[in-house]
Amino acid sequence: MCLLRLRDVSLGYGHRPVLEHVSLEIARGEFVALLGPNGAGKTTLLRGIVGLIPVLAGALEYDLDRTTSPLGYVPQRESLDPTFPLTVFEVVLMGTYARLPALRRVGRPERALASGALDLVGLGALAGQRFASLSGGQIQRTLIARALAAQPEFLLLDEPTAGVDAEASAAIMAVLGRLNHDEGLTVLLVTHQLRLLQGLASAVFWVQDGRVTRRRVEDIGASAAAALGAPAGA
DSSP states (O other), X not given: OEEEEEEEEEEXXXXXXXXXXXXXXXXXXXXXXXXXXXXXXXXXXXXXXXXXXXXXXXXXXXSSOTTTSOXXXXXXXXXXXXXXXXXXXXHXXXXXXXXXXXXXXXXXXXXXXXXXXXXXXXXXXXXXXXXXGSOHHHHHHHHHHHHHTTOOSEEEEEOTTTTSOHHHHHHHHHHHHHHHHHHOOEEEEEOSOGGGGTTTOSEEEEEETTEEEEXXXXXXXXXXXXXXXXXXXX
16 A cells, blocks of 8 residues: 655755656555665655655655654754753653644653653663763664654654664664564665665665656666665675
């Protein structure tokens, strides 16, 4: 069943399109990625899907009620001030705010959701630790947990492995793989690391020259890999 459909969509900033005539579908339970050269428009497409920038033309359709099932979104750059003394648990608890009715305070159900989300990403033992003290990989997993605390049907991530080492990248992708396979969560992420998608992603959307095409991971050839700055299969 289709979760997201774009019909001849154009996206950009102001009145200047970066991507035009984008038509694609993502089915429920899929794990897909946005790949392409730097500056091709991957983040623009993700931001348009999330609703952070307006659609300039065409139609973007979700088969879900976003008032009761908000999107889980992990941005590329976190805006939290690292000097603010928040614990890991308090950061994840923020994810429950999207589901709270107006004027209702956080209660036991929201705390349980935050605790469960931390367990899902393997950071339950760090709940009381200061967020600012975490490693890069732990920060990314905390932000994934924050997104999960909103109980989304669709998780979208903008380069979740950027700036972290290979071991942390593998841990992050393992978490996403479990969420997709075991929890049935639909996952869409932007990445430059083709090798991380092997065995996880069912397809990629290749973004280049203002266009988006769907491909299988195994069909990404040497020329496409070179555009990512990596050898084929790397």
